[in-house]
Amino acid sequence: MLNHIPDSIELVDYIDDGEQARHYHFRLLNLKIGQNKNHQHNWQQVQPGQFFMLNVPSVGEAPFTFTEPPNEQGEFRAFIRQMGQVTSALFTMQRGDILGARGPFGSGWPLDKINNNNTLIVAGGCGLAPLVTLIDKLADSLMDKPENKQKLVLVYAARNKATQMLTPERARWQKQIKIFNTLDEYPNASDEYPNASDDASDELPVTTVEGSPLIILPKALSTFTSPPTTALLCGPEVMMNSIATYLTEYGMASDAIFLALERRMHCAVGLCGHCYINHQYVCKSGPTFSWQTLQQLKGL
Amino acid sequence: MKIYLINDLQRLQQHLAKNYQFHQVVTNSDGQCHWQQIASETTKPVVHDPLIYEKPQSSAKAFFFTEQEKVLVFNGEFFQETIPTPKPFVLFGVQSCDLTAIHYQDKFFKDDPYYQARRQQCLLVGLDCITPCEHGFCPTVNAGPGVKDGYADIILHPLANKQWLVIEQTNKGAQALKDLVFTETHWHYLTQRDLVLHQCEKEFPDDKYITDGIQKINSDEISSEFWRKLAIQCLGCSGCTTLCPTCSCYGTRAIKQDNNHFSQQRFWDSCLYEGFQREASFNNPSAEAGTRVQRFWQHKFGDEFFTEFSRHGCVGCGRCEQTCPGVIGIHSVMKRLTEERGQKNGQEDTNA
Structure with a gap:
């Protein structure tokens, strides 16, 4: 039988990052993974790109991605932007408060396809959040070999400097992978250069340009020594749509481009009917789909 | 499987009412038919003959997938499941379209503990339809008029002279009948039943436009403009989805109590x-009424869903036609679909 019941979690801490957005640190309450049989969900097996349902007591549930999967102490992290009723209520909660979580749900990024191959990642705004655990994983595996740095390239698009999110993560990756930033609203010349690095000695220079991520794609693609075999996209659907179209014209196969979708969900187990695209449930078959599948589903 | 010939249906009804909460379709003073519990432990059963010429306003879906269901409670510290514990109940006289819908939902909700907790307590007594009902087209979507094998625990088939054929279908049905001393009857009555059902099927009006419409829905020939125009008539009242025996979309909400x-x-x-798919960011993949209406009909008749459930999501009851204030129920939509000339993506097909 399906389990609709959340496990209790404690709000351990949070830090602000970007416009109305926070990194949340949660802990499964009184539970250590694998040590308590009362544990209702399979938290050991979280894959990058999967999500969980956060239950804010007396308010409701909504899906969020992990930026750090549960560790052995049951601690995990999520990046959450204040948007609707659930997140607004969450933002009023204090450290030590109790909430609920159930998951993990959905299919994550196609790790078998990515597997040490040249990978282009394009993310927009908080669409970077579902990619955090994956980039961490890939960047770490590339760290040992400097020549591999060009195997992973990130294009990160935001409306303006204030809406650039996940700052600590991007600062960390700067040492590991090549990053291109795009801003719809570019700061004045007198403004501080976004993401300028004080210590550039072991960091790859971050390129920041004005406009949509499409503008920087040719340059980002030319960074690779051989064309990328996989592209991972997450952000506004209009953005993903245009990037996927561009990449197929560039020559990538549509089954090598993957998009993570966002949909309203109430159950996350394929019952409530809110998220299906054609006959596929985003909560079960997604949230990651290949561009090929989405085109067959006429999904975007 | 045993078959019985009985003259006194009340005896069966009263027997079942002793062991089950007894529900049957009744007609109210306004002439409307609806499901009602007509006997309980404390009241003496008042039983009527099943209504064989009319269908209830609502199907039986609310008995299993209830209009509202408490799924959990939170005590400030822990979340606890609230599985319902209904007493055994019988639905007496469920028609084939509605039984087909139950069968469909049994599959859809097979792993849902709330649905299954109610479903397992239920004895289904099916009822063959021997005349077509208004707006009904169950034969076209393989959902009637006779009760399909295995879709009910017991089947009732009306014969002439107020006689009834009672057909055991499942062990649960056999258990429910075991203390009754009925006379088993001859298999030839089943042949007679088949003939009656076959005759009934023939009496349904021609509805080729429905099969044609289904084909068109799956053909990629229908423009978004068609759906947009159709959807002008959708008031978003939820009449169709409420009455549709297979519709099962749900939302969730928190009911606040004291002390967190x-x-x-x-x-x-x-x-x-309009807000069904709207996200907190106000992004809405089905903001357009046309998209929502198309999505609804795709869910009922899309080939992909047929593959998954081995049938369409429509059981031919016609309730959407009956209730839709905008006149875009099944018959109206299918007629308009077949009248639609070959258009695709808003472009006139010059070969049409």
């Missing part, structure tokens, strides 16, 4: 509401 306690409910939602 709360319960969570799920409730029937409708994919035709």
Whole structure:
């Protein structure tokens, strides 16, 4: 039988990052993974790109991605932007408060396809959040070999400097992978250069340009020594749509481009009917789909 | 499988009412038919003959997938499941279209503990339809008029002279009948039943436009403009999705209590509401009414869903036609679909 019941979690801490957005640190309450049989969900097996349902007591549930999967102490992290009723209520909660979580749900990024191959990642705004655990994983595996740095390239698009999110993560990756930033609203010349690095000695220079991520794609693609075999996209659907179209014209196969979708969900187990695209449930078959599948589903 | 010939249906009804909460379709003073519990432990059963010429306004879906269901409670510290514990109940006289829908939902909700807790307590007594009902087209979607094998625990088939054929279908049905001393009858009555059902099928009006419409829905020939125009008539009232025996979309809401306690409910939602897919960011993949209406019909008749459930999501009851104030129920939509000339993506097909 399906389990609709959340496990209790404690709000351990949070830090602000970007416009109305926070990194949340949660802990499964009184539970250590694998040590308590009362544990209702399979938290050991979280894959990058999967999500969980956060239950804010007396308010409701909504899906969020992990930026750090549960560790052995049951601690995990999520990046959450204040948007609707659930997140607004969450933002009023204090450290030590109790909430609920159930998951993990959905299919994550196609790790078998990515597997040490040249990978282009394009993310927009908080669409970077579902990619955090994956980039961490890939960047770490590339760290040992400097020549591999060009195997992973990130294009990160935001409306303006204030809406650039996940700052600590991007600062960390700067040492590991090549990053291109795009801003719809570019700061004045007198403004501080976004993401300028004080210590550039072991960091790859971050390129920041004005406009949509499409503008920087040719340059980002030319960074690779051989064309990328996989592209991972997450952000506004209009953005993903245009990037996927561009990449197929560039020559990538549509089954090598993957998009993570966002949909309203109430159950996350394929019952409530809110998220299906054609006959596929985003909560079960997604949230990651290949561009090929989405085109067959006429999904975007 | 045993078959019985009985003259006194009340005896069967009263027997079942002793062991089950007894529900049957009745007609109210306004002439409307609806399901009603007509006997309980404390009241003496008042039983009527099943209504064989009319269908109830609502199907039986709410008995299993309830309009509102408490799914959990939170005590400030822990979340606890609230599985319902209904007493055994019988639905006496469920028609084939509605039984087909139950069969469909049994599959859809096979792993849902709330649905299954109610479903397992239920004895289904099916009823063959021997005349077509208004707006009904069950034969076209393989959902009637006779009760399909295995879709009910017991089947009732009306014969002439107020006689009834009672057909055991499942062990549960056999158990329910075991203390009754009925006379088993001859198999030839089943042949007679088949003939009656076959005759009934022939009496349904010609509805080739429905099969043609289904084909068109799956053909990629229908422009978004068609759906947009059709959807002008959709008031987003949820009449169709509420009455549709297979519709099962739901939302959830928290019911606040004192001391940080709360319960969570799920409730029937409708994919035709403007806000059904609207996200917190106000991004809405089905903001256009045309998209919502298309999505609804795709869910009922899309080939992909047929593959998954081995049938369409429509059981031919015609309730959407009966209730839709905008006149875009099944018959109206299918007629308009077949009248639609070959258009695709808003472009006139010059070969049409």
